[in-house]
Amino acid sequence: MAAPSSTTGPAPAACFIHDRDCLTGHGNARETWKELVAGRCALKPAPALGPDGGDPVPLALRAPFRHAAPPRWWNDLVGFLDPVKGPPWGDRDHPVLVASSNFGIDALYSLGKKHNPAFIPFSTPHGCVEALCRELGWGAHHYIFSHACVSAHLAMERAARFISTGRARRALVVAFDFVGPFVSGGFHALKILNQAFPAPYRDTENGSIGLGDGAAYFVLDREGSPFRLGRSHTYNEMFHFTGNDPSGSGFDRVLAPHARSSHRNGFWIKGHGTGTLEAGKLEARAVDQTFPGAPLVSWKGSLGHTLGSCAAVETALALEAIENGEIPGTVGSGEPFFASNVRTAPFSPNDFDSVLLLSNAFGGAHASLLLHYD
Amino acid sequence: MTERFLHASYSVELDPENGDAQLAALKEALPARQARRMSPLGIMANHVLERMPLTVDTVLIYATTYTESLALEAFLGSFPYPSPTHFQTSIHPGGIEQALILKQQPVAAFYPIAGGERILEQAFRLACEDERPDVIVVAGEESASWLADLGAASRHSFAWALHLTARPRDARAILGLREGNPDPNRDGETPGLLEFGRRLRAREDLAWNGPAGSFSWKWT
Numbered sequence: 001m002a003a004p005s006s007t008t009g010p011a012p013a014a015c016f017i018h019d020r021d022c023l024t025g026h027g028n029a030r031e032t033w034k035e036l037v038a039g040r041c042a043l044k045p046a047p048a049l050g051p052d053g054g055d056p057v058p059l060a061l062r063a064p065f066r067h068a069a070p071p072r073w074w075n076d077l078v079g080f081l082d083p084v085k086g087p088p089w090g091d092r093d094h095p096v097l098v099a100s101s102n103f104g105i106d107a108l109y110s111l112g113k114k115h116n117p118a119f120i121p122f123s124t125p126h127g128c129v130e131a132l133c134r135e136l137g138w139g140a141h142h143y144i145f146s147h148a149c150v151s152a153h154l155a156m157e158r159a160a161r162f163i164s165t166g167r168a169r170r171a172l173v174v175a176f177d178f179v180g181p182f183v184s185g186g187f188h189a190l191k192i193l194n195q196a197f198p199a200p201y202r203d204t205e206n207g208s209i210g211l212g213d214g215a216a217y218f219v220l221d222r223e224g225s226p227f228r229l230g231r232s233h234t235y236n237e238m239f240h241f242t243g244n245d246p247s248g249s250g251f252d253r254v255l256a257p258h259a260r261s262s263h264r265n266g267f268w269i270k271g272h273g274t275g276t277l278e279a280g281k282l283e284a285r286a287v288d289q290t291f292p293g294a295p296l297v298s299w300k301g302s303l304g305h306t307l308g309s310c311a312a313v314e315t316a317l318a319l320e321a322i323e324n325g326e327i328p329g330t331v332g333s334g335e336p337f338f339a340s341n342v343r344t345a346p347f348s349p350n351d352f353d354s355v356l357l358l359s360n361a362f363g364g365a366h367a368s369l370l371l372h373y374d
Numbered sequence: 375m376t377e378r379f380l381h382a383s384y385s386v387e388l389d390p391e392n393g394d395a396q397l398a399a400l401k402e403a404l405p406a407r408q409a410r411r412m413s414p415l416g417i418m419a420n421h422v423l424e425r426m427p428l429t430v431d432t433v434l435i436y437a438t439t440y441t442e443s444l445a446l447e448a449f450l451g452s453f454p455y456p457s458p459t460h461f462q463t464s465i466h467p468g469g470i471e472q473a474l475i476l477k478q479q480p481v482a483a484f485y486p487i488a489g490g491e492r493i494l495e496q497a498f499r500l501a502c503e504d505e506r507p508d509v510i511v512v513a514g515e516e517s518a519s520w521l522a523d524l525g526a527a528s529r530h531s532f533a534w535a536l537h538l539t540a541r542p543r544d545a546r547a548i549l550g551l552r553e554g555n556p557d558p559n560r561d562g563e564t565p566g567l568l569e570f571g572r573r574l575r576a577r578e579d580l581a582w583n584g585p586a587g588s589f590s591w592k593w594t
Contacts, residue, residue, distance in 0.1 A: 052454060092554070092586045101466070103488075108526065112450035123526050125466070126439055126490030140585035143496050146441075146466040146488040154485055158500065167503055167553070185453060186461030236484045238474035241462050253482075362462070363471045365484070 015160040016225040022216035022316035023080045024303045025060030029320040036328035041302045043210040048188045049181040057193040060212030060304035067110040069118035073178040090139025093169040099145040099155035101308030104128035106180025148361035151308035157232045159220050175312035176215035209275040214306025214313040230370030233257050237364025244364045251286035254368040267354035273298020281338045288339035295343040301332020311359040322349045322373050375552045376502045378538040379545035384425035385534035385571045413442050415516040416472030418533035426510050426535050433509040436486040437497040441466040443518035443527035495584040502551040511536045513567045534571040550590040557588035
């Protein structure tokens with residue numbers, strides 16, 4: 001394999017995660033961690049188009065779809081972000097980095113259906129984020145990343161870059177994606193939402209996914225905390241709009257650099273694990289070949305795919321699991337697995353000092369982030 | 375002051391009266407099968423990228439406020455039987471991905487952003503603070519119909535690209551970012567993506583204040 005290109009993030013010596021939380025169909029980080037450890041699934045059958053009907057598809061929602069302005073999830077998100085509202089966020093030294101794949105796209109769907117101008121302010125990425133900034137009292141120094149399901153990874157990486165280069169005192173990363181008929185209808189049209197409940201990964205020839213609501217925030221700082229961000233790597237294959245290069249080269253590109261790090265034998269791996277057959281095979285096999293024996297878990301079989309927020313949501317859950325001394329195994333799947341290192345039972349984080357966090361997206365986008373813990 | 379140096383730029387804006395013909399001319403240079411499925415923004419992004427020295431190691435920043443507006447309109451119009459093709463095409467950052475997939479051009483560091491009035495300075499700030507030597511910034515929008523009437527899409531079709539480096543030699547223009555409090559001598563308003571493309575073609579200098587520093591664009 002060719003030497004990986006310049007995907008390396010900034011020297012990570014001085015970027016730590018402080019306050020953080022996440023929100024899923026199960027609840028906050030603590031509640032979700034408990035459900036994952038218990039192996040419970042938040043995905044439930046719901047009509048793909050919500051109030052407009054459609055086939056039942058697996059969704060892990062915090063509230064049913066409805067046409068509403070502000071969106072059905074707005075107060076939920078604003079309340080969740082209450083710990084990080086107001087100054088200094090958004091001033092010169094405290095940038096806010098917002099990531100999502102869909103922002104308020106369900107408002108755009110409602111706008112198309114109802115032709116009600118009340119939906120307009122939430123229907124574009126910038127409109128949605130600017131409304132959030134106003135609601136939460138954040139200043140104008142913010143960035144909006146949107147790269148499908150690696151969006152949150154990019155925001156975390158750039159926030160770490162701000163901190164480690166001294167261009168920000170602290171940085172706030174906010175990621176959210178709430179499912180609506182636009183998204184579930186679109187994914188169902190791609191024929192990758194599984195109607196064979198309850199397991200999205202099991203008992204289906206093609207592999208398939210569920211979708212879930214998700215949000216997370218992180219405060220990054222140069223001051224010490226038990227959680228230090230390590231190297232980040234990204235690679236975008238641009239092989240096909242939705243599929244990966246069948247050689248698996250994109251996965252190798254973001255895994256191989258970590259194999260050369262001094263932490264090779266010291267981490268467990270939180271995989272992307274969407275549940276689509278080809279991507280699942282490629283990821284599991286690449287991980288197994290590069291890091292034989294390193295435990296690999298995926299939680300999307302319980303949470304659903306939280307899309308643009310997934311990297312942040314699952315990072316918050318990894319930290320919660322480390323703090324609580326028990327890493328949930330893969331949920332919502334069963335044997336046979338594509339690789340021998342897939343773990344289904346919970347295990348202790350104390351045998352390791354790091355976790356490798358993986359994300360993938362349309363366009364063959366791949367991302368990896370090493371996170372060290374005391 | 376952080377500086378980045380312009381070594382190549384290219385810009386295209388479709389004439390609202392003659393946009394279809396201009397787009398058809400851009401399409402002619404592309405393989406017919408792939409071009410048929412590309413959006414206007416994808417075709418324009420491909421056109422401006424042709425002039426850029428893009429490699430796998432180039433940092434690529436893509437700025438678009440509205441992204442694939444025509445695909446969004448078509449996808450919304452396809453309900454209750456949502457179209458998988460329009461869904462795929464409507465996903466941010468689909469426009470430039472169409473161009474990159476057409477070229478089979480992988481990129482390691484790719485940062486698609488989706489801001490509003492201040493999206494240009496967000497893109498420039500990311501370009502200035504990146505320590506990697508070569509950055510290409512691509513921006514663009516495509517004109518839509520009913521979404522544009524509601525203020526949820528652009529009324530203009532355009533794209534531009536800049537190759538910015540850390541090398542001052544032979545630079546055609548200099549992008550400067552002075553971090554800190556606003557500079558009272560830079561009282562210009564933040565240009566939007568469309569306006570910046572026009573200023574680029576006119577080779578006009580620019581200076582404005584952002585929330586985290588002051589920006590300047592000066593031709594050599």
